[in-house]
Amino acid sequence: MKTIVFIGSHKSGTSREAIQIADQMGYFTVLITNNRKFIDQREEFQDVHQMIFMKEIHDIEKLKESFQLLQDQGKNIKACISLIDPYVHLASILSKEMGFVHLSTKALYKMEDKTRFRHALQKLDVNPFYSVMNPNDSVHEMINQIESFLPLILKYPLSNGSKDVIFVKSKEALPKGIEMLKTKFPHLPILIEEYLDGPQYLIEVIVCHGDIHLIGVVEQEFSQKDTFIVTGYSFPAEMDEFLYNKLEMTVKSIINKLEMYHGSCHLEMRNVKGEWKLVEINPRMSGGAMNRIILEGTGVNIVQEIIKMNLGEEPILKGALSNHVFAHFLTVSSRGKLIKVTGKNRALSYDGVKEVYIKPRKGQILTAPYSMGDRYAYVIASSDSKEEAKRIATTAAKEIKFYMEPL
Template identity: 55%
Template sequence: MKNLLNESCVIEEISKLKEKGKQIDACVSFIDPYISYAARISMHLGLAQISVESLLLMENKVAVRERLNNLPITPFYTVFHPGDSLKEVEKKCKSFYPIIIKPPISNGSKDVLFVENVEKFEKALNHLHQKYPNSPLLIEEFLLGPQYLLEILVYNNDIKVVGVIEQEVLYNGRFIVIGYKFPAMISMDEYKDLYECVSSIVEQTGLSTGSCHLEMKFVHGEWKMIEINPRMSGGVMNQIIEEGTGINLVKEILKVNLGEEPTLIETEKKHVYARYLTIGSSGRLLKVTGKELALTHEGVKYVYIKPLLGRILTNPYSMGNRYACVVASSDSEERAKEIALAAAREIKFYLEPY
């Protein structure tokens, strides 16, 4: 059909399929910004009752901050609305540099700007305001500390933390995650505090059935929420969790969207490390070599090359500028990372200057 974003048209097409004898069991999306949209259609069709309002809330980063404002996981933030005084916003932020500025619908670190001082504040804010002239902009303090990604699955108010993954972030004025360590090596006390934070976030956002992922930082002995997204993390996250635990998270999320209880039983217990590759220059891709060599390294489970020949590659400005990934597993955290890094060094991108 021509217009997938016209809800009434989609429902009409589904009705036609049902009239032809087709059985419709689920309506689900793993892609921003269609998560709540698919859940709403599911509810309309009388299928699995996913927490539509909660997912819709999570699609807006400003709305989430305002909902969770009373929780200790919330760092300093303020919101710049079109028409607000730049000087007044500067005053609010002066004690919190460096800061982060981002639009409320950002994903994959797209248009997330790191601002070191007041001199760069106005330029960064004006840049995003020009790009999103009718949208508020979220301004947050930048938090120093290890960063973690949490995969969450909720079924009938039963909260399951399927995985806690430590992230390695490349700070280049943007925030590009280039490494994932699973499982994250945190203490039992830290995990207990983390689970309490997750529970409070899930409760306040109203997620009773559905999936999401959180990004958290551990700052001076306290957990702080970087952001929440109403879906599982993209990229190779499913491979990471499956190699480490035996759980196919995509399959279990689909079961929840079919109205079935998920089965989260670990059949594996491995350390997994995923390494993403970026490049330091721009150009037209001529060829990529080394994938087969990377796969020969013992412990390498998956190698992914993203761009097609002829595409223009650039320095990383968002997660979309990660051009390859190697996933390795082992019985130790150190060995899994060592294998992945060695395999990643086999991959070479050849560019024509552009």
């Protein structure tokens, strides 16, 4: 029985899509998870043929034992895959040790921690100013060293989805921001970065045997300036040929410096007065609706091609479509208990709408956005122009209403 083992998954987004696509490709799917809720909600994971709960999911010896048990059950394991940040590098190590196709393990390790990739790229102009504050460093001394670079971004080096990211504008706000992170992560370093002002883009990259492919460049929109919750994605990003060529050259220099030879990743970059600066790089394709956005725009199913790479097959990276796509994400403005959500079918009825997704369940507590995980719905629309795709998505999204009991 041809089997693919997945380490970790979210309930939706690209990590879950990977399991669904593997199922559609005819593989027996196994999910190893440390999320107890998934076990309790087993009936909602019909595409997962076997689910294994493992509390210590980072224990590679326990993972190997699970693989051996699967093989003893007659499972012919063809690949071990993860599209979840903490486990991408782990899955690559395990794949290498088990004799499967594996990705560029060292590069994935560097990308997994924001201080590691900053250090690896420190000689490139793409890096902004940054500093690392270790747990025992003096707050006063650190402030003296960095205050001239204000405004600054403070973050936990393993954060993702804009979680635990603090924007600091003034010297007076610096100690408060540092203390907030030190209180939450007392034994971990704090990454301090120069704030980059300019339009932001997400770049999906696949590296196949050393050949670097920019699969999609997506312009990101934020709910308001100086926040980091993306509420709009426009594909393809509009820029002149010179700027795109400069972006491609910069991305390739980053990938080469990190020594990625085989694998996938996504970068977030800002165009600061004509110069490309790296916000972050992650060792996997972007989550959320990104696979559907690229699929509607190009016809390329990135998740499926990543699975094929992990199986030792050649990916198909050029599609037959050339559409404009806009994804509009919805948040709520206050905290409350969800009573119901209406308007999904009305939103779907708009010409050009390709998908409407509602994330939360009835009874769930919703909050104003603190991280990207606090986006509760999205509408994806496609058209022959950027403006029209955006108009359709944002207009259809107005049909969706969240009814909540205030808390």
